[in-house]
Amino acid sequence: MPLETASAVAGKPPAAAPVSRTEARERAARNRKLTVYGARVAVLLAFLGLWEVCARTEVIDPFNFSQPSRIWDQIWQWVTHGTAQGSLGEQIGYTLYEALTGWVIGVIGGVLLGIALGRIRFLADVFGPYIKVLNAIPRIVLAPIFLIWFGLGPASKVASAVVLVFFPVFFNAFQGAREVDRNLVANARILGADNRKVTLQVVIPAATTWIFTSLHVSFGFALIGAIVGEYIGATKGLGLLVAAAQGTFNAAGVYAAMTILAVVALLTEGLLTFAEKKLFRWKPADAGDGR
Amino acid sequence: MNTTPAIELTGATKRFRTPSGALHTAVRDLDLTVAQGEFVAVVGPTGCGKSTTLTLVSGLEEPTEGEVLVYGEPVRGIDPKVGFVFQQDAVFPWRTVLSNVMAGPRFRGVPAAEARERARDWLGRVGLAAFEDRYPHQLSGGMRKRVALAQTFVNDPAILLMDEPFSALDVQTRALMSDQLLELWAGTGSSVVFVTHDLDEAIALADRVVVMTAGPATVKEIFTVDLPRPRTVEAVRLEPRFVELYREIWASLGEEVRITRERGAGRAA
Numbered sequence: 187m188p189l190e191t192a193s194a195v196a197g198k199p200p201a202a203a204p205v206s207r208t209e210a211r212e213r214a215a216r217n218r219k220l221t222v223y224g225a226r227v228a229v230l231l232a233f234l235g236l237w238e239v240c241a242r243t244e245v246i247d248p249f250n251f252s253q254p255s256r257i258w259d260q261i262w263q264w265v266t267h268g269t270a271q272g273s274l275g276e277q278i279g280y281t282l283y284e285a286l287t288g289w290v291i292g293v294i295g296g297v298l299l300g301i302a303l304g305r306i307r308f309l310a311d312v313f314g315p316y317i318k319v320l321n322a323i324p325r326i327v328l329a330p331i332f333l334i335w336f337g338l339g340p341a342s343k344v345a346s347a348v349v350l351v352f353f354p355v356f357f358n359a360f361q362g363a364r365e366v367d368r369n370l371v372a373n374a375r376i377l378g379a380d381n382r383k384v385t386l387q388v389v390i391p392a393a394t395t396w397i398f399t400s401l402h403v404s405f406g407f408a409l410i411g412a413i414v415g416e417y418i419g420a421t422k423g424l425g426l427l428v429a430a431a432q433g434t435f436n437a438a439g440v441y442a443a444m445t446i447l448a449v450v451a452l453l454t455e456g457l458l459t460f461a462e463k464k465l466f467r468w469k470p471a472d473a474g475d476g477r
Numbered sequence: 478m479n480t481t482p483a484i485e486l487t488g489a490t491k492r493f494r495t496p497s498g499a500l501h502t503a504v505r506d507l508d509l510t511v512a513q514g515e516f517v518a519v520v521g522p523t524g525c526g527k528s529t530t531l532t533l534v535s536g537l538e539e540p541t542e543g544e545v546l547v548y549g550e551p552v553r554g555i556d557p558k559v560g561f562v563f564q565q566d567a568v569f570p571w572r573t574v575l576s577n578v579m580a581g582p583r584f585r586g587v588p589a590a591e592a593r594e595r596a597r598d599w600l601g602r603v604g605l606a607a608f609e610d611r612y613p614h615q616l617s618g619g620m621r622k623r624v625a626l627a628q629t630f631v632n633d634p635a636i637l638l639m640d641e642p643f644s645a646l647d648v649q650t651r652a653l654m655s656d657q658l659l660e661l662w663a664g665t666g667s668s669v670v671f672v673t674h675d676l677d678e679a680i681a682l683a684d685r686v687v688v689m690t691a692g693p694a695t696v697k698e699i700f701t702v703d704l705p706r707p708r709t710v711e712a713v714r715l716e717p718r719f720v721e722l723y724r725e726i727w728a729s730l731g732e733e734v735r736i737t738r739e740r741g742a743g744r745a746a
Contacts, residue, residue, distance in 0.1 A: 469614070
């Protein structure tokens with residue numbers, strides 16, 4: 187610590203040096219944060235600016251690639267005047283409703299079946315191969331079939347969201363139920379827990395970490411399921427906006443719908459993270475949290 | 478008090494099927510009797526099957542052959558009279574300290590209010606009354622072990638099985654925990670089987686020390702520890718009788734340790 191020695195020699199109060207050093211460190215951390223945010227904004231602006239300039243100078247074809255100002259105009263028009271299918275809020279509402287319903291059903295089904303198969307060896311042995319086969323099917327191709335089965339309404343989109351959500355949740359719940367610390371189960375049994383209590387009070391809490399990992403990913407899948415379903419055939423929804431814009435060679439409309447989707451997905455993701463933090467108070471804080 | 482032994486193993490044998498399909502005998506033809514209120518320590522070379530003996534008594538595992546009796550009754554499943562302290566942390570990480578200690582009574586259908594009262598009482602006795610709202614990850618290893626002790630004692634077990642419970646703790650904490658265990662146990666009149674690889678700990682705690690053979694485990698020799706109670710670990714270690722016992726038991730145990738080590742060397746070669 188040559189700095190400290192130097193200040194002590196200079197006759198400054200000994201407490202002053204560490205305090206100012208803490209302050210300096212705090213300021214540096216704040217500055218670093220600001221720099222990171224600034225750089226992020228700069229990257230975004232550079233990207234959008236380059237796109238805009240290239241489109242205006244016809245380096246890229248604005249008809250095919252559109253340009254940020256047109257996309258913004260499109261979004262603004264949808265917000266103020268509504269879309270051809272009705273108000274923008276209604277479209278978002280439809281898509282969210284389908285994605286959420288599909289997600290909830292898929293999650294409940296996946297968790298229940300995952301835990302059941304993870305706990306009951308016999309079930310796992312019987313159903314294991316079937317689940318593997320079903321998982322091997324690229325499930326997005328089921329969307330047209332659901333359209334035939336359930337029609338143009340929300341039901342077919344909910345169904346495609348469910349099949350997309352179910353598998354990742356199922357496999358995580360299954361794995362989570364399988365990998366519960368054997369000591370915890372043995373301890374609970376010795377303390378007097380019967381099988382039902384072991385499942386409810388040991389296996390499920392222990393598996394929540396696994397399940398929650400899959401919830402993040404699977405909400406994205408639910409949105410994909412709903413959008414693809416709408417894209418193939420629907421009367422309302424963001425996917426229909428994309429399809430309609432594409433049908434009229436309106437590239438700006440496709441990008442605008444994509445932008446709206448991204449915002450919606452980010453907001454729901456944020457809500458999920460918030461819920462997770464509340465639920466996992468018992469876990470030690472990650473080392474990565476201090477970022 | 479009647480004279481039925483608390484635990485009686487006769488000709489108990491346990492074989493496992495290893496993942497590769499071979500049969501592994503962990504415990505062979507084991508005879509052991511533990512009287513009511515007795516503290517028995519089991520020592521033996523590492524991996525010889527000491528822990529398996531405990532799982533047989535607890536009912537977590539069934540013997541392949543032979544009989545295991547608890548208070549004269551054959552063990553069928555987990556006996557509510559049994560408490561078990563594990564080597565690794567087995568407290569529930571998602572429950573607070575208080576809720577962890579309440580778990581046993583709650584599992585057994587005791588009303589919440591009464592369970593809480595009993596849990597608080599035991600938390601007080603292990604010196605963790607101020608920590609009841611903490612989660613296990615916020616505690617030190619020694620404190621977590623005390624939670625585990627309270628969690629076990631709150632069920633009032635007539636038989637207490639302990640599988641190297643303090644082996645993960647540092648030496649000072651281990652001595653403190655041993656003293657605390659003796660204190661807690663003194664009031665209960667329960668029988669204890671304490672598995673350890675630490676001969677010091679075994680002699681300091683127990684009425685009798687059972688030496689196991691190299692695996693598959695069976696009883697080699699039993700030594701009676703005639704040191705007066707109440708004991709404190711640090712003090713009892715300095716008594717000449719302790720050193721004498723240590724030398725006697727080590728003569729017996731050391732041989733088994735050597736056999737185990739030679740086998741390991743043979744396998745490595």
